[in-house]
Amino acid sequence: MASRHLDEESIFHTARKIAHPAAQAEYLEQICAGDQSLYERVKSLLEVEQQETNFLKSHNVSQFTSNESLVAEQPGQQIGRYKLLQKIGEGGFGVVYMADQQRPVRRKVALKIIKPGMDTQSVIARFEAERQALAMMDDPNIARVLDGGETESGRPYFVMELVKGLPITEYCDKNELSTTERLALFKVVCDAVQH
Template sequence: MTSDDQRDQTPVDGPDGPATRKSASMWSTVDAVNIDAGHVIGPYIIRELLGEGGFGVVYRAEQTEPVQRQVAIKIIQPGMGSKAVIARFEQERQTLALLDHPNVARVLDAGTFLRGVPYFVMDYVDGEPITTYCDRNTLSIRDRLELFIDVCDAVQHAHQKGIIHRDLKPSNILVTDAPSGASKPLVKVIDFGVAKALSGTMATEAVQTEHGQLIGTPEYMSPEQAEMGTIDIDTRSDVYSLGVVLYELLAGDLPIDSKSLRKAGYARVAQLIRECDPIKPSTRLGQLGERVEKITQCRQTTHHALARDLSRELDWIPLKAIRHERHERYRTASDLADDIRHYLRGEPL
């Protein structure tokens, strides 16, 4: 994990660049756990703070036994010791243990320290958010779509286990260079910290959103998730978030203006997400002014060529994923991936 992967509440993880971590707005997080480098938690030696998430603080650590390796340790935030938050943390730990997929960060261990403060240990992913990685490496539209298919496959795996991520965004989708023998970069979906189990085997009754608390990141949040107090969230909420990520990978911007969302109060956020009709990616591209040149350079293309490529299927696919009404979206992450595969093979959708 990197510090970029923890921009859950305050920063805008979008084309305008990251905002400062601290904020007086409703998106701010509490201060990090005060653990210094060298602190020992069981077989783990803390090395550095990576960042803050919605419910926890993440550190890079070194495991000393029974194997030596780098790991990421997530520790619950100070001042968040309520039973409900502890229950969420326990759910996260159990949820991750159900996942076994090459594109999902594994849970390796879990326990408590100090006076019962829980922690869990995950794969350390030394990667970048998918949008940052694609831009820095000037990946073409085809290469971006190939990576995005891996993301969909990872999310589909979780859904088949009865797990919803609920906070899919570029900073929770990390990419590293291709491992030895692999033909393309490696995608890892991280931080199921706000996951909700669909099955009744976990303590779902105890982990519902508390009144006045918005779980997720507004730029990538589905209309139903933005409705405060709702518990009627299903896998199509993740499909919506995937659609926003895809839109950004293609057009270099978000379907709903980040600044408008960040300035709004709770009720206004829900209204904006529910009522704003996203425009086509190709149309959005034409509205970006001087930014278009950099966006097209990062995709190894020209403005004219990118607008042409986006003007047909690649306009339609992300917009179908982010429809306001759930029944109008792709039914599953796998269905979304299938349409992208059809596009890449030149087949009709």
């Protein structure tokens, strides 16, 4: 199952490089070899990416890269209906905060936002593709996407269920999992992502 997800991802990355729509469709039909489900999933990802690209082309990208957007969010700051409580993680182009959703219900959530200065057209497109891919996943082992939007300075964000716990590598080390146990846990992760 994990290899199928990797195949889907590699098919998507190859197909997105094919500029001509007819050639792209022909490639998908050939590589998916009658697997209609795989074909539809990859086609859906390609359509989302195209929509994001069209959106970015139709808007002035400089609105996403103004000097205002270089100021990092801080705990206590309000983004839409979410109050940032504390920074809980950081990746290559995004920062994740624990936030308090204040309406329509009060609850703790995770809010991911593009880092200041990283809001280029390419990064925004990848961020939006990630948000869309996560929103399409429906598995009890993956946090659900709850909401999304833009900050006042125009940087996109999305909101997910807050999952409390250790990072997976820390969990493995703390519980002294063997290689076999780590692989079994990794399989659960792969199955969830493949879903």
